[in-house]
Amino acid sequence: MRNKLLFFMAIIMTLLALIPVAAQDDEEFIFGMVLVGPRDDRGWSQAHYEGGLYVEERIPGARMLYFESLNPSDTPETTLMDVVSLFVDEGAQVIFTTSDAFEEDTNAVAREFPDVVFINVSGDDVLVGTAPPNLGNVMAQIEIPRLIAGCAAALTTQTGKIGYLGPLINAETRRVSSSAYLGARYCYENYAGGNAEDLEFKVVWIGFWFPIPGVTLDATEQSNAFFDDGFDVVMSGIDTAEMVIVAGQRQQEGENVYAIPYNSLEGCNQAPEACLGVPYYNWGVAYKSIIEEVQAGTWESRWDWVAPDYEDMNNLETSITGFALGEGLSEENAALLQEFIDELVAYQMENQDSFFLWQGPLNLQDGTILAEEGETVSLEDIWYLPQLLEGMQGDSE
Amino acid sequence: MRERLIRLGFTSGALILALGVTALLISMFDHSPIDVLETAWDGAFKDGRRFSAVVNFWIPLTLASIGLVVTFTAGLWNIGIEGQMIIGAVCASWAGLYFEAPSVILIPTCILLGAIGGMLWGMLAGLLKLRFGVHEIFGGVALNFIAANIAIYFISGPWQPPEGGSAQSTPPFQAAATLPRISDDLQFNLLFLLITIGAIIAIGLLLMFTRWGLTLRAVGKNAQSALLLGVRTERVTLSAFMVCGALGGIAGAHRVLQAYSSLRPSPAGGIGFLALLVVLLISFRAWWVPFIAFALAAIIAGSTRVKTLLQLDQSLAGVLQGLIVLTILIFNGLADRLTRKDHHE
Incomplete structure (x- = not known):
C-alpha cells in the first residue's frame, strides 16, 4: 500500500517538474x-x-x-x-x-x-x-527626417510659402517644427536659388495631437486656409494626414499644391501624387x-x-526613422534632395552630439541667442527648445 | 398590484430585447455573445481591483444622477450637469494643487470646494433661466462648453507643470490629496462612499417627506398652478439647480482626486451625460439610482475589457446602453397605455 502511494507520488512529482519545462518551450x-x-x-x-x-x-x-x-x-x-x-x-x-x-x-x-x-x-x-x-x-x-522634409518643401515651393500644421505647443513640437524650418531655409538658399529672408514658414497649432471636433481646429479647414493664402506646400506635425487628402483634391482641380504628412510609412497613400514624401517612424x-x-x-x-541608421535610413530592419520619397517630388528635386541627404549624413557620421544645421548663428523667436556663430546646439538644448526659431511665424507658447 | 406586475414585465421585456439585439450585433461581428458576456463579467467582477474600478465609476455617476433626480422632479432638464462636474473638478483641483494641509483637512476641503463650485455653476444655469429666459437646455449646453474651456485654460495656462508640460494635465496633486483606500482589495475611498450613500438617502427622504420635496414636485407637475397656489417657484427652481450642481461638483471632485490626481481636459468624462440616461431610465425615482448606476458602471468596466481582449469596439457598451434606455422608454410608454386602458374599463 505504502509502496503504491510512494509510486504515485513519484509520478506526480515528475510530472509537476516536467510541466514548467514543457510550458516554457x-x-x-x-x-x-x-x-x-x-x-x-x-x-x-x-x-x-x-x-x-x-x-x-x-x-x-x-x-x-x-x-x-x-x-x-x-x-x-x-x-x-x-x-x-x-x-x-x-x-x-x-x-x-x-x-x-x-x-x-x-x-x-x-x-x-x-x-x-x-x-x-x-x-x-x-x-x-x-x-x-x-x-x-x-x-x-x-528631427533628421524632418530636416529632409523641410528641404523637400523648400525645393518644391513656387510661392516661397510653406505652411506647417502643428499639434499642441511643447518642447517636442517646437524642436520638430524648427528642424523642418532649418532644412527648408538651408535648401531654399543653397539648392533652390532663393533668398532665405524671402521664405515664409508659418506654423499653425490645432490644439491637440489630432483634430477633435469642437475642441481643436479642423485640420481639413486649416489645410485649405493655408492653400487659399498662397502656401503651396503644407507639412504635417499632427498625428493624422488630412493635408494630403486636401492637397490631392486641389491638385485634381488643377492647383499646383503639395503636402508632406508625418508618422507612418503609409502617410502618402491617400493622394500619392500630391505627396512630396513622409518622415516616418519605424x-x-x-x-x-x-x-x-x-x-x-x-x-x-x-x-x-x-538615431536613424545613417548607412541606410530607410532600412526597416535597422532604422527607427526615415524619409520615404513621395510621387509628388519631381525627379530633378529628388536628385537635389539626395545631395542634401548626403551632406546631412556626412555631418552626422562625424557628429553624434548635435543635428545638422543646428549650428550658430541661431536665434530664438524673441531674438535671444540660441547659438553664436560657430557654436553647436547640444542635443539636450534641442530637446528642451524653449521657443520657435527666429524667422518662423507662429506661437512659441 | 396588477399595474406593478405589468410594469415589471414590460421593464424586463425591454431589458431582454436590448440584450437580444446586442447579442445579435455581436454575432454579426463574428464573436460569440457568451464569450463577450464572460469577458465583460470578468472585467467588472473578476477581482478586487476590477470591482473597485466599478465602484470608482459608480460613485460620481450616482452622485450626478441623484442630483439630477432633484432637478427632474422640478421639471428641469439640467443638461448642464457635465459642466457643474467640471467646475467642481476645477475647484477641487485648486486645493489639491495649492492648499497645503494634512490629508484630514485637505480632502474634505477639496470636496467642499467642489460642491461650492458645482453649486454656483448650477445656480448660473438657474439664473439664466429665471432672469433671462434662457431655457436650461440651451443654457446648460453653453455652460458645459464654457466649463470645459475653463478647465483647459487652467491646464495650459496658470496651472501648467513647471517644466512647461504638455497642455494635457496639471502637475500631480500633493501627496496629501491622495484618497486613502479601504484596503488593497477594496481600492475605493470610504468618505466618498459614505457621502454617496448619504446623498441617496437624504435626497430620497427630502423628496418624499418634506415641504421642499412637495413644492419641487408641484413645480415639476405644473409650475403655473404652483405659483398661483403660493409656491415661490423661482426659489424652488434655483434651489433645485443648486443642490444638483453641488452633488455634481462633489462628483467632479471625486473624478480628479480618484481617477487622475490632477486636473485633465474633460475631467467629468461624460459621466454627467450618462447620469441623464440613468435618470431617464428610472423615471426620476431616487431609490433606483444606485442600482441602475451600478449596472451601467459594470457594463462600462466590462466593455473596456471586451475591447482589450476581444478587440470588439468599446462603443458596443454605448450601443447597449442606448438600446436599454430606448427599449425601456418605449415599453414604459406601452405600459402606460395599457394600464390607463385598465383604469377606463
Missing part, C-alpha cells in the same frame, strides 16, 4: 500597446501599432495586446490605470504607452506595478530623474530590442533618443 511573451488614437489613423498611432506587429513577426511567442483611442474625447470613462491593469491581468510583461499624453499617468501606474516594464514614448521622466526603476523612455530622432526596431533585453534580463531604465 512555447511560452508566450505578452506586451501591451496603449494608443492615443485609432490604430489605423495613417499617422502616429498606426506607426506604433505597426511597431507592435513588427515585434510579433520577429520574436517567437510575442503577442501584443493593444488599446486604441485612449483619450479624453473618445474614451472619457477609461483611465490608463484601467487599461494597464487589464494588460497585467493577462500577463503583460512590457507595456508601451505611446503618447506624451500618457507621461504623467505612466509614471503613477508604473509605481503600482513594479514587476512590469513600462516604456513611455517621447517622455523625459528618466532624464528628469522622476522615473521609477521599471520605467524607461524612448523617442526617435525624427518603432518596431526599438520595441524589438527593448523586448529582447527584457527577455534576457538585461534591460535597465534609460532615456533613449534613438
Whole structure:
C-alpha cells in the first residue's frame, strides 16, 4: 500500500517538474500597446501599432495586446490605470504607452506595478530623474527626417510659402517644427536659388495631437486656409494626414499644391501624387530590442533618443526613422534632395552630439541667442527648445 | 398590484430585447455573445481591483444622477450637469494643487470646494433661466462648453507643470490629496462612499417627506398652478439647480482626486451625460439610482475589457446602453397605455 502511494507520488512529482519545462518551450511573451488614437489613423498611432506587429513577426511567442483611442474625447470613462491593469491581468510583461499624453499617468501606474516594464514614448521622466526603476523612455530622432522634409518643401515651393500644421505647443513640437524650418531655409538658399529672408514658414497649432471636433481646429479647414493664402506646400506635425487628402483634391482641380504628412510609412497613400514624401517612424526596431533585453534580463531604465541608421535610413530592419520619397517630388528635386541627404549624413557620421544645421548663428523667436556663430546646439538644448526659431511665424507658447 | 406586475414585465421585456439585439450585433461581428458576456463579467467582477474600478465609476455617476433626480422632479432638464462636474473638478483641483494641509483637512476641503463650485455653476444655469429666459437646455449646453474651456485654460495656462508640460494635465496633486483606500482589495475611498450613500438617502427622504420635496414636485407637475397656489417657484427652481450642481461638483471632485490626481481636459468624462440616461431610465425615482448606476458602471468596466481582449469596439457598451434606455422608454410608454386602458374599463 505504502509502496503504491510512494509510486504515485513519484509520478506526480515528475510530472509537476516536467510541466514548467514543457510550458516554457512555447511560452508566450505578452506586451501591451496603449494608443492615443485609432490604430489605423495613417499617422502616429498606426506607426506604433505597426511597431507592435513588427515585434510579433520577429520574436517567437510575442503577442501584443493593444488599446486604441485612449483619450479624453473618445474614451472619457477609461483611465490608463484601467487599461494597464487589464494588460497585467493577462500577463503583460512590457507595456508601451505611446503618447506624451500618457507621461504623467505612466509614471503613477508604473509605481503600482513594479514587476512590469513600462516604456513611455517621447517622455523625459528618466532624464528628469522622476522615473521609477521599471520605467524607461524612448523617442526617435525624427528631427533628421524632418530636416529632409523641410528641404523637400523648400525645393518644391513656387510661392516661397510653406505652411506647417502643428499639434499642441511643447518642447517636442517646437524642436520638430524648427528642424523642418532649418532644412527648408538651408535648401531654399543653397539648392533652390532663393533668398532665405524671402521664405515664409508659418506654423499653425490645432490644439491637440489630432483634430477633435469642437475642441481643436479642423485640420481639413486649416489645410485649405493655408492653400487659399498662397502656401503651396503644407507639412504635417499632427498625428493624422488630412493635408494630403486636401492637397490631392486641389491638385485634381488643377492647383499646383503639395503636402508632406508625418508618422507612418503609409502617410502618402491617400493622394500619392500630391505627396512630396513622409518622415516616418519605424518603432518596431526599438520595441524589438527593448523586448529582447527584457527577455534576457538585461534591460535597465534609460532615456533613449534613438538615431536613424545613417548607412541606410530607410532600412526597416535597422532604422527607427526615415524619409520615404513621395510621387509628388519631381525627379530633378529628388536628385537635389539626395545631395542634401548626403551632406546631412556626412555631418552626422562625424557628429553624434548635435543635428545638422543646428549650428550658430541661431536665434530664438524673441531674438535671444540660441547659438553664436560657430557654436553647436547640444542635443539636450534641442530637446528642451524653449521657443520657435527666429524667422518662423507662429506661437512659441 | 396588477399595474406593478405589468410594469415589471414590460421593464424586463425591454431589458431582454436590448440584450437580444446586442447579442445579435455581436454575432454579426463574428464573436460569440457568451464569450463577450464572460469577458465583460470578468472585467467588472473578476477581482478586487476590477470591482473597485466599478465602484470608482459608480460613485460620481450616482452622485450626478441623484442630483439630477432633484432637478427632474422640478421639471428641469439640467443638461448642464457635465459642466457643474467640471467646475467642481476645477475647484477641487485648486486645493489639491495649492492648499497645503494634512490629508484630514485637505480632502474634505477639496470636496467642499467642489460642491461650492458645482453649486454656483448650477445656480448660473438657474439664473439664466429665471432672469433671462434662457431655457436650461440651451443654457446648460453653453455652460458645459464654457466649463470645459475653463478647465483647459487652467491646464495650459496658470496651472501648467513647471517644466512647461504638455497642455494635457496639471502637475500631480500633493501627496496629501491622495484618497486613502479601504484596503488593497477594496481600492475605493470610504468618505466618498459614505457621502454617496448619504446623498441617496437624504435626497430620497427630502423628496418624499418634506415641504421642499412637495413644492419641487408641484413645480415639476405644473409650475403655473404652483405659483398661483403660493409656491415661490423661482426659489424652488434655483434651489433645485443648486443642490444638483453641488452633488455634481462633489462628483467632479471625486473624478480628479480618484481617477487622475490632477486636473485633465474633460475631467467629468461624460459621466454627467450618462447620469441623464440613468435618470431617464428610472423615471426620476431616487431609490433606483444606485442600482441602475451600478449596472451601467459594470457594463462600462466590462466593455473596456471586451475591447482589450476581444478587440470588439468599446462603443458596443454605448450601443447597449442606448438600446436599454430606448427599449425601456418605449415599453414604459406601452405600459402606460395599457394600464390607463385598465383604469377606463
